[in-house]
Amino acid sequence: MIETKHVSKVYKMGELDLEVIKDLNISIGSGEFIAIVGPSGSGKSTVLNILGGLDIPTSGEVIVDSINITELGTTALALFRGEKIGFIFQSFNLIPVLSVYENIEYPLIMIQHLPSQEREKRVLEVLKEVDMLDQKEKYPDQISGGQKQRVAIARALVTNPKIVFADEPTANLDSKTAHRIIELMHKIKQDYNTTFVFATHDEKIVSSAERLITLVDGQITEDKKVTL
Amino acid sequence: MKNIIKIAFRNLKRSSRRTLLTAALITIGVIFVLVYSALSSSFKAYMVGEITDSMMGHIQIHKKGYIASVDNLPLDKNLNSKQIDKVLELLDNNPYVESYTFRIKLGGMFSNYVSSTNIRLNAIDPETERKTLPLFETRIQESEPHLLKEGEMLIPELLAKGMNVKKGDTAVLVVNNQQGSVNGLNLLVAGIVEPISGPGGRDGYFHIEDAKKILRITEAEVSEIVIRIKDVSKLQAAMKSMQSLALIKNQKEKPVFEIHAWTKLSPFYNIIKMLNLMDISIKIILISIVLISILNVMIMSVYERIKEIGTIAAMGTPPSTIVKLFLTEGFMLGVFGAIVGSIISFIIVKVIDMIGISFAFGRQSELVLHPSLAMSDILSVSIIVIIIALIASISPAFKAAKLNPVDALRQN
Numbered sequence: 247m248i249e250t251k252h253v254s255k256v257y258k259m260g261e262l263d264l265e266v267i268k269d270l271n272i273s274i275g276s277g278e279f280i281a282i283v284g285p286s287g288s289g290k291s292t293v294l295n296i297l298g299g300l301d302i303p304t305s306g307e308v309i310v311d312s313i314n315i316t317e318l319g320t321t322a323l324a325l326f327r328g329e330k331i332g333f334i335f336q337s338f339n340l341i342p343v344l345s346v347y348e349n350i351e352y353p354l355i356m357i358q359h360l361p362s363q364e365r366e367k368r369v370l371e372v373l374k375e376v377d378m379l380d381q382k383e384k385y386p387d388q389i390s391g392g393q394k395q396r397v398a399i400a401r402a403l404v405t406n407p408k409i410v411f412a413d414e415p416t417a418n419l420d421s422k423t424a425h426r427i428i429e430l431m432h433k434i435k436q437d438y439n440t441t442f443v444f445a446t447h448d449e450k451i452v453s454s455a456e457r458l459i460t461l462v463d464g465q466i467t468e469d470k471k472v473t474l
Numbered sequence: 475m476k477n478i479i480k481i482a483f484r485n486l487k488r489s490s491r492r493t494l495l496t497a498a499l500i501t502i503g504v505i506f507v508l509v510y511s512a513l514s515s516s517f518k519a520y521m522v523g524e525i526t527d528s529m530m531g532h533i534q535i536h537k538k539g540y541i542a543s544v545d546n547l548p549l550d551k552n553l554n555s556k557q558i559d560k561v562l563e564l565l566d567n568n569p570y571v572e573s574y575t576f577r578i579k580l581g582g583m584f585s586n587y588v589s590s591t592n593i594r595l596n597a598i599d600p601e602t603e604r605k606t607l608p609l610f611e612t613r614i615q616e617s618e619p620h621l622l623k624e625g626e627m628l629i630p631e632l633l634a635k636g637m638n639v640k641k642g643d644t645a646v647l648v649v650n651n652q653q654g655s656v657n658g659l660n661l662l663v664a665g666i667v668e669p670i671s672g673p674g675g676r677d678g679y680f681h682i683e684d685a686k687k688i689l690r691i692t693e694a695e696v697s698e699i700v701i702r703i704k705d706v707s708k709l710q711a712a713m714k715s716m717q718s719l720a721l722i723k724n725q726k727e728k729p730v731f732e733i734h735a736w737t738k739l740s741p742f743y744n745i746i747k748m749l750n751l752m753d754i755s756i757k758i759i760l761i762s763i764v765l766i767s768i769l770n771v772m773i774m775s776v777y778e779r780i781k782e783i784g785t786i787a788a789m790g791t792p793p794s795t796i797v798k799l800f801l802t803e804g805f806m807l808g809v810f811g812a813i814v815g816s817i818i819s820f821i822i823v824k825v826i827d828m829i830g831i832s833f834a835f836g837r838q839s840e841l842v843l844h845p846s847l848a849m850s851d852i853l854s855v856s857i858i859v860i861i862i863a864l865i866a867s868i869s870p871a872f873k874a875a876k877l878n879p880v881d882a883l884r885q886n
Contacts, residue, residue, distance in 0.1 A: 328790020
């Protein structure tokens with residue numbers, strides 16, 4: 247499903263070239279639950295961004311669903327993300343002027359341009375899935391952190407993405423809520439065969455992951471399957 | 475598009491105080507322009523109406539060279555009967571012409587039997603003068619229904635005051651004819667004419683038949699032919715339709731006639747041009763207000779929402795949709811300012827219209843202005859505001875669309 251070939255990422259820091267990802271070769275199949283771990287500055291978020299088509303590698307290729315996304319232009323890449331990828335952010339990143347329902351509906355309107363009946367069906371479905379149906383009229387500033395992350399998950403899932411990338415999704419949540427969110431994502435993975443890729447420090451996610459990729463200084467030092 | 479409008483509206487509502495301040499600024503600018511525009515165009519229309527409908531007409535035809543020496547009121551530059559026939563041939567079949575009148579203009583001495591002074595005179599045919607200059611009568615104090623009969627004259631207000639002459643008095647008019655002989659005529663003062671700005675605004679009037687007698691004219695002879703056209707907005711077309719006269723040449727191959735629109739004859743037209751220039755200047759100020767305020771708001775809006783823009787871009791929102799979102803916000807600010815500004819301006823102008831503004835212009839005093847707001851002004855100002863609002867939003871909108879999602883998401 248995802249394959250990277252000799253991917254590297256170099257940032258220019260004045261005169262200096264800083265290579266944050268070095269010769270990255272990963273292959274990710276569908277329905278995997280992967281945690282990318284490593285110390286701060288090891289390049290976890292950069293890998294996630296490159297795999298999700300948010301960032302472009304300096305060299306190498308990223309092939310997602312047989313599409314070489316490194317060759318896509320800005321608009322095509324945006325449409326690709328809207329079609330195939332879901333993102334969950336550490337600080338939820340909900341749109342404050344939209345209600346819970348409208349936040350989830352947003353990608354269906356603005357990106358996938360679905361008819362209203364289809365949109366309503368899908369939004370209500372994911373709202374039920376994340377147990378937020380009774381909160382759908384509320385605005386982001388009227389719900390808790392855990393609820394916001396549920397909404398963010400619902401928004402990421404509503405487009406039926408093949409892969410969901412989550413960058414530290416539990417970092418802003420208390421332990422109990424974090425557990426519930428991880429359980430929820432596991433359930434979704436099982437129900438819909440959605441691939442989840444996390445960049446995380448959180449032990450709870452690490453312990454629930456089926457595959458662990460360890461990054462150190464932009465290089466994979468360990469890539470192992472975990473039997474739960 | 476409906477959803478873009480919904481999100482744009484909510485984004486504007488999010489910073490309601492800033493949105494209201496910006497919209498208020500645009501509204502004030504629109505009010506300023508529209509009220510000024512209503513006052514200036516009403517003033518222009520009033521003054522132009524006064525000049526063309528009570529003194530000058532829309533177009534005047536003279537013998538070539540008359541206007542250059544109009545200060546001397548030369549009798550030797552009058553149109554003769556043959557030339558008059560030529561002009562009539564054209565005017566009687568011209569679709570633009572509503573009516574016309576003949577005048578003999580001359581200078582003379584006015585005496586109240588005690589003292590005398592010089593006077594500029596227009597010898598007129600009251601019936602055709604009334605048709606061609608419908609407001610002429612309004613300038614005459616205590617005017618008679620017949621306007622002017624043979625043996626009567628209308629004298630300018632300043633002269634009447636200076637020489638202590640009243641309506642009903644008798645006065646003597648003394649003039650030189652073209653051959654140089656001096657002739658006099660006793661006339662009854664039938665009315666006092668109020669002054670008006672521009673050349674001829676302080677002239678006296680008497681009957682054209684009396685002028686023929688005093689000047690000992692046997693054949694038809696006129697100094698000017700004053701024309702009223704049916705539609706003032708077609709002045710240029712009417713002028714064009716009369717250009718064939720200007721091409722007629724005499725035996726010496728020199729033009730016989732000269733044709734002038736009132737715009738060329740009245741110095742007030744220069745004031746109109748100045749007012750039009752001020753209109754443009756005020757519109758430029760409005761454009762600057764809208765441009766700067768919306769640009770400022772939109773730039774602030776982009777900086778405040780960088781993370782949000784990063785989020786929607788990450789989710790797959792194409793750059794063109796992000797551009798549309800910001801353009802819509804600017805558009806809505808412009809539309810709001812234009813609508814509210816137009817409504818308030820309409821109310822203000824209505825109130826001024828009901829009260830009326832008294833003003834003096836030149837020697838004319840106690841003029842009352844009743845301004846009105848033309849729909850074309852409302853539309854043109856609104857369209858300018860909306861277009862400028864859109865232009866002001868272009869740069870911030872593209873800035874937002876070009877943001878790198880990764881960099882944008884890193885912002886706090």
